Amino acid sequence: MVGKAETFAIGLVVISLLVFSAMGFHQADFKSYHMAGGSIEGIAVAAGILYINFQGFGVVTNSSSAMKSPQKELSLAMFSALILVTIAYLAVSTAVVLLMPLNVMQVDNGHVLADAAKIVAGKLGFIVISISALLACAAAVNATIFAASNIAADLTEKHEVSSALGNSVLKSKLRALTVSSVGVIILALLFPLSEVGQMASLAFLLVYAVVSYGHIRVHKQTGASPKILWCAIAINLSLFTALLINTIKTAPSSAIALLIALVASFGLEAFSLLKSKQHKLD
Numbered sequence: 001m002v003g004k005a006e007t008f009a010i011g012l013v014v015i016s017l018l019v020f021s022a023m024g025f026h027q028a029d030f031k032s033y034h035m036a037g038g039s040i041e042g043i044a045v046a047a048g049i050l051y052i053n054f055q056g057f058g059v060v061t062n063s064s065s066a067m068k069s070p071q072k073e074l075s076l077a078m079f080s081a082l083i084l085v086t087i088a089y090l091a092v093s094t095a096v097v098l099l100m101p102l103n104v105m106q107v108d109n110g111h112v113l114a115d116a117a118k119i120v121a122g123k124l125g126f127i128v129i130s131i132s133a134l135l136a137c138a139a140a141v142n143a144t145i146f147a148a149s150n151i152a153a154d155l156t157e158k159h160e161v162s163s164a165l166g167n168s169v170l171k172s173k174l175r176a177l178t179v180s181s182v183g184v185i186i187l188a189l190l191f192p193l194s195e196v197g198q199m200a201s202l203a204f205l206l207v208y209a210v211v212s213y214g215h216i217r218v219h220k221q222t223g224a225s226p227k228i229l230w231c232a233i234a235i236n237l238s239l240f241t242a243l244l245i246n247t248i249k250t251a252p253s254s255a256i257a258l259l260i261a262l263v264a265s266f267g268l269e270a271f272s273l274l275k276s277k278q279h280k281l282d
Contacts, residue, residue, distance in 0.1 A: 002146050003066075009139040014084065016132040017092050020113075023120045024095030045246050048239040050089070052201045057081045058208070059147040145184060149177035195254040198247050202240060202258050209236035 060077050064070040096105070096116045105112050114133065117125035153173040187196050212232040219226050247255045 002142065003063075006139055006143060009135040009142075013132045013136045013139070014088060016128050017088050020117050020120060020125065020129060021088075021091035021095045023125075024099050024116065027120055028095065028098035030098070041246070044242055048205075048243050049201060051235075051239060052204050053089075054082070054085065057085070059143050063147070063150075065150075141184060145177065145180045148180045149173055152176040152180070191254065191257065195251045195257075198243070198251055198254045199258045199261075202243055202247065202255075203261075205236045205240040205243065206262075209233050209240065212236065 057078055060081065061074065064074050067073045092113065096112060099116045099119050100112065104115075111130075114126050114129045117129035119125075121128070150173065153176045156176075187199070191199070209232075212229045215222065215224055216226055216229045219229065244255060
């Protein structure tokens with residue numbers, strides 16, 4: 001059911017974005033376009049956010065247990081996603097830049113794509129792109145929560161988390177999914193979506209750095225190159241630092257909330273492990 005819902009939603013999103021790009025290129029005035037300047041910090045932050053968006057394809061690995069032949073299907077799915085997303089990003093961003101002046105994009109930064117679609121196809125274009133944005137957001141949240149709950153349940157089954165945590169919060173996939181969903185809803189209600197996005201981006205970078213380090217420890221079993229994994233760690237931590245500095249400047253509440261979440265996570269696990277050890281000693 002999750003797979004079919006994702007396919008339907010993403011299919012509509014990709015089609016609408018490619019149609020918008022084609023119409024945008026048709027209406028754009030290439031002769032009057034000229035490159036604008038920008039700060040190194042702004043370029044670095046934008047590149048970091050783009051990099052984070054590309055990292056989302058990693059959640060497909062958490063669905064490997066549902067594949068008939070993961071050795072073939074997983075690599076095909078990941079590389080296909082990267083190619084498709086790269087084409088869509090380049091086409092859409094180029095069309096938007098050609099259609100809208102920079103000062104207008106800065107004012108309407110929360111809905112630039114919808115405004116660009118309005119220029120191309122009027123009110124209908126605005127509505128179609130708005131619906132596509134909602135579907136893309138729903139698909140991303142759906143995929144991430146599905147992956148997170150699967151990981152939590154899998155760790156519990158393999159006894160990789162404390163028994164106290166496994167027997168309560170992560171007792172079943174349904175309960176893990178429910179806890180994850182409630183957590184996402186609370187964050188979305190407490191903070192503006194832009195700040196939630198920043199927190200998610202920071203968390204992604206930190207998690208992928210840790211995952212890459214974990215991969216180094218088992219690289220002989222997987223055949224991975226340690227040099228590439230160390231590069232991944234360096235890139236993730238560098239972008240994490242740059243984005244964290246930018247977040248502290250622009251949205252300090254996001255940085256504080258992320259810090260609280262990290263401390264609470266490690267604190268809860270440490271308390272659970274200590275409680276389990278005491279229970280064994282008793």
